[in-house]
Amino acid sequence: MQLARFPRRRYTHAATPIQPLDRLSAHLGGAELWIKRDDLTGLAGGGNKTRKLEFLVADALDQGADTLITVGAVQSNHCRLTLAAAAAEGLKCRLLLEQRVPSSYRADASGNNFLFDLLGAEAIEVVDGGVDISARMSAMADAVRAQGGRPYIIPGGGSNALGALGYVACAQELLTQCFEAGLAFDHIVCASGSAGTHAGLLVGLHMSNAGIPVTGVNVRRPRAEQEGNVHKLAVETAALLQVAAPPRSAVTALESWVGPGYSLPTPEMIEAVRTFARMEGVLLDAVYTGKAAAGLIDLTREGRFKAGERVLFLHTGGAPSLSAFEPLLRTQTK
Numbered sequence: 001m002q003l004a005r006f007p008r009r010r011y012t013h014a015a016t017p018i019q020p021l022d023r024l025s026a027h028l029g030g031a032e033l034w035i036k037r038d039d040l041t042g043l044a045g046g047g048n049k050t051r052k053l054e055f056l057v058a059d060a061l062d063q064g065a066d067t068l069i070t071v072g073a074v075q076s077n078h079c080r081l082t083l084a085a086a087a088a089e090g091l092k093c094r095l096l097l098e099q100r101v102p103s104s105y106r107a108d109a110s111g112n113n114f115l116f117d118l119l120g121a122e123a124i125e126v127v128d129g130g131v132d133i134s135a136r137m138s139a140m141a142d143a144v145r146a147q148g149g150r151p152y153i154i155p156g157g158g159s160n161a162l163g164a165l166g167y168v169a170c171a172q173e174l175l176t177q178c179f180e181a182g183l184a185f186d187h188i189v190c191a192s193g194s195a196g197t198h199a200g201l202l203v204g205l206h207m208s209n210a211g212i213p214v215t216g217v218n219v220r221r222p223r224a225e226q227e228g229n230v231h232k233l234a235v236e237t238a239a240l241l242q243v244a245a246p247p248r249s250a251v252t253a254l255e256s257w258v259g260p261g262y263s264l265p266t267p268e269m270i271e272a273v274r275t276f277a278r279m280e281g282v283l284l285d286a287v288y289t290g291k292a293a294a295g296l297i298d299l300t301r302e303g304r305f306k307a308g309e310r311v312l313f314l315h316t317g318g319a320p321s322l323s324a325f326e327p328l329l330r331t332q333t334k
């Protein structure tokens, strides 16, 4: 089925740029590294959730919703962008924040937490990690209904089949850009979290027979669990689109750069964030793209991506959270 059959709102002006990482490639030696700048998508601060929200918010509007409800971690980019989409559409928005790191919520924290306030979150409920998230969101939806509102629940990361269509669209976009530029890639590397980005890309590349393997870099879960999650969502996304699903063997989600856990720092992440900033003028983030770039750097150094091969790193955003990680990332003490 054509993507154009699905209702969609437009939040990004044009295709996001694909740029060479010349200085980083020369520094590492070996494969030729490029970046697709999905940190430059639309809505407040941009990032990968913008592409998913184009389909999810269109569906919410179709259903006559007046309030979006979603969930994320305490520095969630997805919550920031859902709030921004809600504001732009004249909808209300309520957040459930999950303390994946115990006691990590601080009402006065900067980064995305400050932006939740600035973007006008109607309500914020904070829960401990491990609670039944979908039950909590249903209860929030009941509360909206009790007040006469019409809620629409968006899952964490916008990662259901409808949201993943945003990354099927991204795969189509990047293949068109590559064709126009006469630029063929041998690998794609991206962060793999709630799985919608990774799964959508796999479906979009598979349905076009692109033959470009995707290496996901996990930010939270063990390899087998994450690969299962990505494949399940890819199968659901392919079914929604009525195309053939990618095989399980196409799913690679490496666990080597998670470190002690979700959102917890690693030396490799800090190194990657500093290297991209100082060598390429590109801001990554501490939770997702810093760890994914650490994977990209190590795999290039180890020769897993070989000299003469071209590798595309998908920058999924996250820089608006950087200020919350300042003590960790600053090189000069104040």
Ligand SMILES: *Cc1c(COP(=O)(O)O)cnc(C)c1O
Binding pocket: 047, 048, 049, 077, 078, 157, 159, 191, 192, 193, 194, 195, 196, 197, 198, 285, 288, 289, 316, 317, 318, 319
């Ligand atoms: C959510 C997020 C990811 C992970 O994408 P998923 O679709 O959840 O796997 C990567 N990078 C950033 C900056 C994110 O906010």
